[in-house]
Amino acid sequence: MIILNGGSSSGKSGIVRCLQAVLPQPWLAFGVDSFVDSLPARMQDSEAGIEFAADGRVSVGADFRALEAAWMEGIAAMAGAGASVIVDDVFLGGAASQQRWQKAVGGLTVLWVAVRCESTVAAGREAARADRVQGMAASQADVVHQGVTYDVEVDTTHTEAMACARTIAAYVS
Amino acid sequence: MIILNGGSSSGKSGIVRCLQAVLPQPWLAFGVDSFVDSLPARMQDSEAGIEFAADGRVSVGADFRALEAAWMEGIAAMAGAGASVIVDDVFLGGAASQQRWQKAVGGLTVLWVAVRCESTVAAGREAARADRVQGMAASQADVVHQGVTYDVEVDTTHTEAMACARTIAAYVS
Amino acid sequence: MIILNGGSSSGKSGIVRCLQAVLPQPWLAFGVDSFVDSLPARMQDSEAGIEFAADGRVSVGADFRALEAAWMEGIAAMAGAGASVIVDDVFLGGAASQQRWQKAVGGLTVLWVAVRCESTVAAGREAARADRVQGMAASQADVVHQGVTYDVEVDTTHTEAMACARTIAAYVS
Amino acid sequence: MIILNGGSSSGKSGIVRCLQAVLPQPWLAFGVDSFVDSLPARMQDSEAGIEFAADGRVSVGADFRALEAAWMEGIAAMAGAGASVIVDDVFLGGAASQQRWQKAVGGLTVLWVAVRCESTVAAGREAARADRVQGMAASQADVVHQGVTYDVEVDTTHTEAMACARTIAAYVS
Numbered sequence: 261m262i263i264l265n266g267g268s269s270s271g272k273s274g275i276v277r278c279l280q281a282v283l284p285q286p287w288l289a290f291g292v293d294s295f296v297d298s299l300p301a302r303m304q305d306s307e308a309g310i311e312f313a314a315d316g317r318v319s320v321g322a323d324f325r326a327l328e329a330a331w332m333e334g335i336a337a338m339a340g341a342g343a344s345v346i347v348d349d350v351f352l353g354g355a356a357s358q359q360r361w362q363k364a365v366g367g368l369t370v371l372w373v374a375v376r377c378e379s380t381v382a383a384g385r386e387a388a389r390a391d392r393v394q395g396m397a398a399s400q401a402d403v404v405h406q407g408v409t410y411d412v413e414v415d416t417t418h419t420e421a422m423a424c425a426r427t428i429a430a431y432v433s
Numbered sequence: 434m435i436i437l438n439g440g441s442s443s444g445k446s447g448i449v450r451c452l453q454a455v456l457p458q459p460w461l462a463f464g465v466d467s468f469v470d471s472l473p474a475r476m477q478d479s480e481a482g483i484e485f486a487a488d489g490r491v492s493v494g495a496d497f498r499a500l501e502a503a504w505m506e507g508i509a510a511m512a513g514a515g516a517s518v519i520v521d522d523v524f525l526g527g528a529a530s531q532q533r534w535q536k537a538v539g540g541l542t543v544l545w546v547a548v549r550c551e552s553t554v555a556a557g558r559e560a561a562r563a564d565r566v567q568g569m570a571a572s573q574a575d576v577v578h579q580g581v582t583y584d585v586e587v588d589t590t591h592t593e594a595m596a597c598a599r600t601i602a603a604y605v606s
Numbered sequence: 607m608i609i610l611n612g613g614s615s616s617g618k619s620g621i622v623r624c625l626q627a628v629l630p631q632p633w634l635a636f637g638v639d640s641f642v643d644s645l646p647a648r649m650q651d652s653e654a655g656i657e658f659a660a661d662g663r664v665s666v667g668a669d670f671r672a673l674e675a676a677w678m679e680g681i682a683a684m685a686g687a688g689a690s691v692i693v694d695d696v697f698l699g700g701a702a703s704q705q706r707w708q709k710a711v712g713g714l715t716v717l718w719v720a721v722r723c724e725s726t727v728a729a730g731r732e733a734a735r736a737d738r739v740q741g742m743a744a745s746q747a748d749v750v751h752q753g754v755t756y757d758v759e760v761d762t763t764h765t766e767a768m769a770c771a772r773t774i775a776a777y778v779s
Numbered sequence: 780m781i782i783l784n785g786g787s788s789s790g791k792s793g794i795v796r797c798l799q800a801v802l803p804q805p806w807l808a809f810g811v812d813s814f815v816d817s818l819p820a821r822m823q824d825s826e827a828g829i830e831f832a833a834d835g836r837v838s839v840g841a842d843f844r845a846l847e848a849a850w851m852e853g854i855a856a857m858a859g860a861g862a863s864v865i866v867d868d869v870f871l872g873g874a875a876s877q878q879r880w881q882k883a884v885g886g887l888t889v890l891w892v893a894v895r896c897e898s899t900v901a902a903g904r905e906a907a908r909a910d911r912v913q914g915m916a917a918s919q920a921d922v923v924h925q926g927v928t929y930d931v932e933v934d935t936t937h938t939e940a941m942a943c944a945r946t947i948a949a950y951v952s
Contacts, residue, residue: 627820632818632842634849640813644809644813646802646806648800673862676807676860682856684849685849686852687848688845689846
């Protein structure tokens, strides 16, 4: 199991697809975006669910946390059942988010990967995307890494997604 | 846990979103489409993965089946961990597909739902969509229900998604 | 040139794709959704551009109107240059919206088509879609037809998109 | 009017969105992708329309060319009617493609922009995208610029979309 953590527009999704392309075995890819898509529409803009403020700040509530915990257990169970799984997440809670994953994965082997990107560069890439609230990249760039420990760190500021993926793939044997 | 089965363009996704809207508790929604999206791109057009023929026939291979089994276990584990989960699937193997889910869910309570739609109507709706290979609706309309047993059956030929959802929701207490 | 007018979730896009499928000649399809996509992101949530209120009401401002007028002239020019063109629009201004199109198309032959759908049915279909602000269907269902004159009228409440398309296609020789 | 030309995955769309963000006036954005979306589905995989081969080669036929000519005239007419318009295109025919646009725009002022990207870098970015046939980036990277003359050239190999947009915006007064 590989878990990537990085702020919005740091380039996680591109790295995930490159990882799926360069790793010889088939790996399933899931992420916090697909989890949010699985929620009822009314939770995608509510205090108990997840809220995206106009300035890019994201906050989540109790219902989100409860369902997220079950989702994490399920993703871990896929890996436990023999599938190779890549997850990309945004650790809004920093170390606390990592602990939630650690609880879910139990004894499974996980490669923890930091996906970093300089805040101003990530903000520029956010402006180049059609589908993002502006401001998320800047507000998340640093906070998501606070107190988190990693096995590998990549930085997309000056490195292409494919090169980052090759760096990560070298840790998977 | 609610598992909906029906052919392509039978209206499953619309019913799922209406179910999420009318059910008072928050339900997570997953489906075979999101599973296919989680596969490496190279498996989305390969013999070992999944192939979409020009005439709308879909075939899946050994790697697909192996990862699907792990995915099913993981989805069941989310329900086992306390989340309410709706799944929409296309039982290409009919009764055999249902048995795969039964094995994955174990002792969990499942509401099995048939989503039917007359073949010609489903084919017309397929033509009205931007994102589907033409021919899938007709080739799947009947075969996916062969040998499958259900708790509820809805038919979208003359009934709106919202009305179908209310019928299904009445079975969830 | 064919111009379809109807409220949100009345089924215009499905009819357009069916029309493109059943008409023997190739027809280009454009619509107000593609126009909105062509605007700068900052205009997609601003008073001078277009605003989507939480209750589904849509309002547009001066910059939107100025660019829309140029867009209409350009679409009409495509038809004037020999392309067959289908447009789907939401006449938020009713008769005034139709007059804007009449000014743009000048002497070109246009088939004016009403796409109607009962408000409650359209609202149910809106709930079945992943990508719409809830409330648009109900607020637009009737107002968009006020004072507008048509050559053909179709109603998707009880009629499939493909059948509506065949009705419309019969007027195109 | 600004016309950007570059191969697939060279980064045109990101530059266009950044241009829309940094230019003080509102600019409409259109591109060959939106034109292809406006075609009937059957032309998106046919000899007379457009074909995407498994190796990434793209070929277009007579119906495509005829409708494209009308589309170009219509886009030029939007600019002629007073709208500021950015177009991104892939000049599969190199100089011949530029001549088609020159014929359509007539006396309008156009800023011609090359968007370059090293072939191997573009191919890596293509692998990082979910929605592209692999091979297009490499096959188009150089050929689209053959014989084309420009007012500005940007290269996304080592330069972010936002920085490229600022370079281009400096030519627009």
